[in-house]
Amino acid sequence: MTTVGMTVNGDPVSVETEDRTLLVEVLRDQLALTGTHVACDTSQCGACLVLIDGVATKSCTTLAVQADGSEIQTIEGLAKDGDLHPMQAAFNENHGLQCGFCTPGMIMAGVDMVRRLGKDLDDETIRSELEGNICRCTGYVNIVKAIKAGAARM
Amino acid sequence: MANDGIGASVPRKEDRRFTTGQGTYTGDVNLAGQLHAVFVRSPHAHAHIKSVDLSEASKMPGVVAIHTGEELEAGGINHLICGWAITSKNGSGMRMGPYPPLAIGKVRFVGQPIVAVVARSRDQAEDAAEAVQIDYETLPAVTNPVDALKPDAPAIHEFEADSSVWEHGRAPSNLIFDWELGDAAATDNAIKSAKHVVKIDLVNNRVVPSAMEARAVVADYRSSDGHFTLWNTTQNPHLLRVVLSAFINVAPEHKLRIIAPDVGGGFGSKIFTYSEEVVCLWAAKQAGKPVKWVSGRNEAFLTDAHGRDHVTTAEIAFDDDYRMLGLKVDTIANLGGYMSLFASLIPTYLYAPLLSGQYVIPNIHVNVRAVYTNTVPVDAVRGAGRPEATYVLERLIEKAARELGVDRAELRRKNFVREFPYQTPVLWKYDSGNYDGLLTKALAASKWDDFEARKAEAAKRGKLRGIGLSCYIEACGVAPSSAEGGALGAGVGVWEMAEIKVNPVGTVEVLVGTLGHGQGHETTYAQIAADRFGIPIDSVSVIEGDTDKVQQGMGTYGSRTAGNGTSAVYRALDKIEAKAKKIAAHLLEASEEDITIANGEFSVSGTDRKVTLTDVSLAAYTFHKLPKDIEPGLDEKAYFDPTDLTYPAGAFVCEVEIDPATGTTEVVQFTAVDDFGNVINPMIVEGQVHGGVMHGLGQALLEEAKYDPGSGQLIAGSYMDYCMPRAHDLPKSFDHAFQKTPTPNNPLGLKGCGEAGAIGSPPAIINAITDALGTEDISMPATPEKIWRALQSAGQNA
Structure with a gap:
């Protein structure tokens, strides 16, 4: 040990x-x-x-x-004093999750994307950057939307 | 109040716990003193088990018990069952081979569990499982359903010689049933006398369901009263309870509580009863301690029931005016090594009746032979039978249009059903629809008429552009009990149940027997209850997935929540409303007929006299001043069994660009127009379409659960080998629109939406690819290699 x-x-x-x-x-x-x-x-x-x-x-x-x-x-x-992180809030507002199992990883991926690439992310960048994250429920449409919106507010 | 009611795109109530990491999935449940189970699984597709030596393993550190199939059998544990009886066309019953929860004597697919090792930690259980010695005598294996029917195929199960009459004397050894639907002679005659006949041969590729949360079990046993609690990744806790108790005999129903906490996707795979929950319940009882098992992804690939796997020949006949005269379909369906819970239903009643599609086809005949192979059992995966039917029909029609030189859209339109209800020649009676409207909207939204210009522009960039169409029909609800249950062979009823409790303070609890696993039930049901009283959805809690709280239920699959679950809630709300109005009338000294409800208040119409929902509920429970003909309390229960299925429909247009140098396909535009009847939460429903279309895109372009034909090993056994759709596979542009033709078959007019995308999208995508390539000879998944080869051979032939 x-x-x-x-x-x-x-x-x-x-x-x-x-x-x-x-x-x-x-x-x-x-x-x-x-x-x-x-x-x-x-x-x-x-x-x-x-x-x-x-x-x-x-x-x-x-x-x-x-x-x-x-x-x-x-x-x-991620949430501070009961306030959701902008990326968490954006997933809710944009219906970026269904069963929720992949969601923590997706949100972390979004946060990391902003750290590396800044707040202004276009769809194509987000799609390509999500290569290491799999979701079976959402078809990614609203995940991409959520990360874009969350990034802009970070 | 904010508009939280029916028709509003309310953000989901359940999201906060999922976005903050507070979701509780079965794997997150840990009980004091729990033990861990690890399963020793067959490395062979087909083998006799010569001996099992546990001597080394049982001495390993931390090992508490090792369980075998023989032990379970001696303990009175029965085999896993298939709950839907299908009768062959010669009158013989389906041939269900014995399926012990842990293999006895023989294994029939790679991954089949043989021994369960229970230890204090998972690592210890895994180490001990390595030390279990099993001696096998391997047997020839067969994984392809067509090969399995050949006379020299290895016999997977040993059936008594069947005395009933089969086509060639005796049934092929791996035949489960040989079933038909429709009028064979009339269909043959229609085809013989037709002006045009078009034929197609298709394979519907085998897929892995792949919910992101793999299956998991936590089983607890209380010896003082022999009570079990099972936390489980299930889509239908009550159904699981009755199967585990009444059929498998592992725990009595009244002493078995099943809790499905948050469930991380299912797509069908979590409907069924699996070995692991049986064995963990048994192990918990033997050890007197909780036993936990969490599937690894490798185990999920090897043991979750797979989907599809059909081999089909179909022909369609037209008269000289291109009206459809007849459709003949012959399908071989692979059901794997054993019959899973609903295996027999999927390629029969969820498949053949859908082959009428959106069309008037006077004569249809469908023959289905289901076969055993040395593969994991095949059962429902998102769409379940309906994607297979739609793929056959929509590819065949597209091919016919091209062969006969007629417009693809107009060939469909000419043959649409236009009068409802419409009785097809293959059982189902369509409730309502407007197929012209769907097609017109889809063609307009996709700019169908301008396609040639886009094709020419793509050609300048060296790309091959194609456009494809698919008009799907779905049958949702898996109901009613009388038809599906009684006449067609179900072992269960297929109603739904809900209970509404208005608490003394006026908050509302909705308890319902469906089980959301991503579909947003907590929000959708809350909207229905909120709508009834004009209260915010935050005043409503939705409870599913605990057999100690929700009294009965049939679970969520087959897009049945929209039609059946919401209707049960609606009916229970009717009863609540009636009683609440009676109480309010008494409090207001008015007549019940004069009471109206809005904004959480009960008013006497035409006056300013009113009481709140809280006043009413408090009066119901304090019961100080209500008359004796009213019972205390404000909670009501309702069952709903619909009069018939519901029939959502849609028109999908897909446009692709293919790079001829690499064979890569890009979906550049996808247009979906769906008729789900009325819609409670458009945002959630649209999310179901996105996910369904992407699921279908996976099947069409990427996914294949491929077995090595010689060894029977699953070649695509992890996400490194099995190609799941990822974000970069998303259609470049994705348009969606609703058309709303409410169903008369339930009070809210909802038809169901969960599977539509996966049903309609594969043929739309493949039809676009065949359009781009100018060949029909493309199979799913249409990988770059297949497309590149097709282009090379076309080039050589040119």
């Missing part, structure tokens, strides 16, 4: 994990942050996206020990 120290959604945490344990397993099973999902096991779908030191990272392909000393933000840490 290894001790891993991280800051998760602003709170310092220290967990004991096996070296084989994935970051998503620590978040979900040890820290009860179940908003981060696992949907593919092969790093294809993006449901497990979290921000590690501000960078969107697939937590299903990151070992927990790799995150030692990092600052992690999960979907649970």
Whole structure:
């Protein structure tokens, strides 16, 4: 077992994990942050996206020990004082989600897109940037709309 | 108040928990002391199990128990069942092979569970599962449904010699049923005497449902009173409960509570009863501790029921004026290694009656042979039978128009059904519609008439541009009980139930037996209740998916919530309204007939006297001053069994551009015009269309659950091999419009919308590709390789 120290959604945490344990397993099973999902096991779908030191990272392909000393933000840490993050609000207003399972990853992908590319995102950019996120419900139409609207308000 | 009622595009109530990570899916449920199950699955498509050695595995750290099929059988656990009886045309019953929850003696598909290892942690269970030693004697496997019918095909199940008369003496060993619908002789005569006959051979590719949340189970057992609680990714908790208790015998119905918390998509795959919930319930009882299993994506590919997988020949006959005279369809349907819960229904009553499409076809005959193969069971996937039917009919008509040199749109229009109700020659009676209106709107919105100019412009850029059309019909509701249940072979009723509780403070709870798994039920039902009283939807809570709270229900599939669920809610609201008016009349010392409801208030018409909904509900529960002919309380329950199915319809136009250098297809414009009858929340309904069309686009261009024919291994077994549609596959431009022809078959006039996109889009897309290429010889998925090869061979032949 290894001790891993991280800051998760602003709170310092220290967990004991096996070296084989994935970051998503620590978040979900040890820290009860179940908003981060696992949907593919092969790093294809993006449901497990979290921000590690501000960078969107697939937590299903990151070992927990790799995150030692990092600052992690999960979907649970995005809203501040009960106010939704603009990207969260935009998903609601634009019907950018149906079953909700891919949604935390989609929102994180949107936030990360703005960090890298700025607030003014066109449809084609968003479509192409979402390559690492899969949704079966929405057909992506309203996800693209939501990210565009959310980005503009960030 | 804000307009939260029927017809308003209200943002969804449920979104806040999903956008903040507070959704609770089955995999998020953790109980104190829970154990973890891992399944040892067959690596072979077809094999005898010679021996199972658990000695090493049982000594591994953390292992609590290891369960086998023999143990379950000795414990009185029955096999998984198919709940829809289909009779072959010679009168024989369908041949249902034994399907033990854990394999006994033989395995029939890769991924079939054989042993369940239960341990303190999932890692420990996985380590111990590795140590289970199973000795197999492998057998030849068959995965293609046509090959499975050949005389030399390996026999997948062992049936007693069948004494009834089959075409060639004995039934082929893998035949499940040989079923027909319609008048064979009349159809043959119509085709023989016709001026024009056009024929097509088609394969409807096998697909993986692929809900983003894979299946999961948490089973709990309380020994003091023998009570089970099952958290499960199910689309129909009550149906699952009756199957697990009455048929499989793993828990008594009155001591089995099923909770479907948030469910992350289903697309059909979560309708069925699977081995894992049976085994986890059994394991929880044996261990006296909760047992959890969460499917990996690899397991989902190998074990979720797949969809489609038809091989079909069809011919259509026209008179000299291009009126349709007859349609003859012969289909072989792959049902996999075992019969899943509704496997028999999909290629029969959800397929053949849809082959009349939007057209007057006086003679139709459909023959369906269902077969076993060494593949995972095949059952309903979004559309379930209806996409297969639409694909046959709409590709055949498009081909006919081209072969006969007539306009594709006009050939369809000439043959449209125009008088309703319309009795087809294949069972269904269409309720209402306006197919001319749909086609006219779709052609206009897609600028159909200007296509040649766009084609010429694309050609200048070196692209091949094509346009395709599809006019679909759907049959929604999976109802009524009397027809589908009684006469056609269902093992269950197909009504729906709702209960409305107005609490003492005037807030409203809607409890309903459907199960939303992405469709926005919490908002849609709340809008219906809010509309009735003129209250905000925030005053309404919707409760689904807990058999201890919702008394009965049939779940969500077959686009049945719109027709049946909302109608049950509507009927329960009728009862609430009647009682509330009676109470209000008493409080206001007025006559019931004079009471009107608006903005959460009950008023005496023509006066300023009024009481609020809260005044009424409080009076109902305090019961201090109500007359004795009124019972206390304000809650009512209603069942709704519709008089018939509903028949949504639509017209889709797809335009593609193909790069001849790479064979890549880009969908440049997609136009969908749908008639779902009335619509409660247009934004949600449009979202269903987007998702459905994209699902169909996946089947048409990208997705194929391909098995290696020799080994029976699933080649496309992860998202690295199975091509899911992604955001960049989205049509460049996507237009949608509604036409509203309400159905008379339910009180709100709703027809259903969840599957339409997946039903109508594959033929529209393929028809556009065949138009661009000038060849009919393109199969789904129309991958760049297939298109490139078609172009090369056309070039060589030119």
